Amino acid sequence: MGLKTKEEYIESLRALKPTAYMFGQRLTNIVDNPRLRAGIEATGATYELAHMPEYRDLMVTVSPLINEEVNRFTLPPSSIEDLVARVKINRKVANYVATCHQRCTGLDCLSTLAIVTYDIDQKYGTSYNKNFIEFLKYMQKNDLTANAGVTDVKGDRSLAPHEQPDKDMFLHVVEKRDDGIVVRGAKAHQTGSLSSHEIIVLPTRAMGKNDKDYAVSFAIPSDTEGLIHVVGRSTLDMREIDGCDIGNIYYSKYCPTLIFNDVFVPWNRVFMCGETEFASEMVIKFSSFHRQSHGGCKSGKIDCMIGTALTLMDYNGTSKAGHLKQKVIDMIHRAETLYGCCLASSYEGKKQPSGNYFIDTVLANASKIHEGKELAEAIRLMVDVCGGFVADLPSDRDFSNPEIGGLLKKYLKGVDGVPVENRIKMYRLAEKLALESADTISDIHGGGSPEAHRVTIFRETDIESKKKAAKRLAGIKD
Ligand SMILES: Cc1cc2nc3c(=O)[nH]c(=O)nc-3n(C[C@H](O)[C@H](O)[C@H](O)COP(=O)(O)OP(=O)(O)OC[C@H]3O[C@@H](n4cnc5c(N)ncnc54)[C@H](O)[C@@H]3O)c2cc1C
Incomplete structure (x- = not known):
């Protein structure tokens, strides 16, 4: 085929x-x-x-x-x-x-x-x-x-x-x-x-x-x-x-x-x-794989949010504003930290008895906790950079209404040289990126609730080796 x-x-x-x-x-x-x-x-x-x-x-x-x-x-x-x-x-x-x-x-x-x-x-x-x-x-x-x-x-x-x-x-x-x-x-x-x-x-x-x-x-x-x-x-x-x-x-x-x-x-x-004891292995493997997939995907979504923020800075005449550049940098580092954590969980992967490979569970779950919190922060930063029309832009039907369309377009103009229609389209995209519930809520609950990520991290982390390292440094011999 x-x-x-x-x-x-x-x-x-x-x-x-x-x-x-x-x-x-x-x-x-x-x-x-x-x-x-x-x-x-x-x-x-x-x-x-x-x-x-x-x-x-x-x-x-x-x-x-x-x-x-x-x-x-x-x-x-x-x-x-x-x-x-x-x-x-x-x-x-x-x-x-x-x-x-x-x-x-x-x-x-x-x-x-x-x-x-x-x-x-x-x-x-x-x-x-x-x-x-x-x-x-x-x-x-x-x-x-x-x-x-x-x-x-x-x-x-x-x-x-x-x-x-x-x-x-x-x-x-x-x-x-x-x-x-x-x-x-x-x-x-x-x-x-x-x-x-x-x-x-x-x-x-x-x-x-x-x-x-x-x-x-x-x-x-x-x-x-x-x-x-x-x-x-x-x-x-x-x-x-x-x-x-x-x-x-x-x-x-x-x-x-x-x-x-x-x-x-x-x-x-x-x-x-009916093989009950393997249900947990299935859940851990699936949810870890899926939490990692999320991180790869959401770093790509933040890329689009960064592009939206930067374009609206151009359209609004704010591209030289230092505090907005800082906010874009804060978005970039969030995307890259998420991506880096997901990649690390791949590089630390291990061969399984079947011959297939499995990722590092702790790193995959760490990436999902990061995503759950930091994607919301990236959205907040994008909205801050773009401005209030992310919330309440008039409808395209108003822009094409012969009685008010001309007036709306006059007052929604940004910098010279950029068609007002482009500015309107970019705000509409920002609204979708910030407020599409089926996507943004999956940042929190997709692949399991945040507590599930935390529980997995604690269960899968080698706690004893960390205690051993601390005790050695303190001179404690059990
Ligand atoms: C947009 C979106 C897309 C999704 N896509 C898929 C998909 O394609 N396939 C799929 O199978 N699933 C999918 N999910 C489901 C996702 O995995 C679940 O939403 C998640 O596991 C939480 O389950 P829940 O929604 O039933 O909430 P609940 O399990 O009710 O959790 C709500 C809160 O209660 C807590 N809680 C629940 N039970 C207990 C308990 N016994 N003790 C203590 N605290 C508890 C949780 O930690 C959480 O904080 C998706 C979810 C969303 C939001």
Whole structure:
């Protein structure tokens, strides 16, 4: 099959017939819905860049599994070079789309399953790794996109899955048949599920012995019977429906809630079923990979915010203001620290028993804590540099209104030589960068809540070696 073009990717989605709802209506045409199309275009950029001469070397490599060129978004890492490329492709694509491109979660699932299915098979003699490898070949040969179905709705957070009054609060197996399993539950915040060919499900947390039915992982096509996508709201979403005041005129992000209403999964698509002790390994591996992907991506988004701030300084006549330059420097160092931390987690990666490579968990989680706080600070700095029209710019419909349009354009003019229309467009972009909730809130909660990052750092850090170093210096012998 080979590498898909962006157009082929979009046409391949057209062939799928998922059950989807938005604003209370059943959707019949996903691809041409302007709200969803903006998300599909963002994922489409991962296909587009793979065909652009300047990005091809970064985005495309040969898969040893199928001996063909593949998009790196379908390649579980098998070397430090692959781990490094993960960060670089995410920064590059985010730099191009300035929002979430939505394809990293699928790669993070593939990277996790390549390691953990092997480990489960080693202990139990199961054939999950064989199932996974066949699935991976299919993903690579057809250049497909997958979504990560990880976050369960979770009901009462103080209770384990089996303790919930409603047992469906965590996705679980409700029936085992000769030909497969039937699952029920719901996954929340499913970034780009309708831009994906496949939904990969992993458990959302560590599981105890009584949670056997909840320790389940599998992949199914996004239009499988019983699967219902309900697209969530995001600030500014009506702008895309309306076709007005869009800001980032090409790309956007959406996150459905995904209901699994007794969905059948054939055995050859199951990657874990009941091996509770491996649920935590899956969660740690996936979330670390994903937190690192975030850092690569968000450093690319800050690049776009820096470009927006600098351009508006030019348009506003403030490009020589020293305090604004300092603020831009503060944005740059935040992007580069984030990028550096993600790269470091790749360079410190280690080979796993399956032969695949895994990043350094502590550095990956440190990068996510940095992102959660510092992206908000970068947005604050961008808004400070750009000015108040990030908040309340009149609509394009007012600018084109014959009664007031001329007056508005007169009063919104910045420096001479820059068309007022350009200044208006740049403010609209700044608004989108700062206020698109589906993207900016993922800086905090994407890949797990901030506390999850902190807990992982403490658990994975070599605490004893630090105490030993301190005791040696103080002359204490235990
Ligand atoms: C924009 C966006 C995109 C996302 N994309 C995806 C995706 O593609 N796929 C996917 O699977 N997930 C996705 N997520 C989900 C993300 O991983 C979760 O939002 C995150 O794990 C937090 O879970 P929650 O939203 O259920 O909040 P909660 O778990 O309810 O957390 C809220 C707060 O309560 C705390 N808390 C929760 N439980 C406990 C407890 N037992 N004890 C103490 N404190 C607790 C948390 O630390 C947090 O501070 C996305 C999220 C967002 C916002």
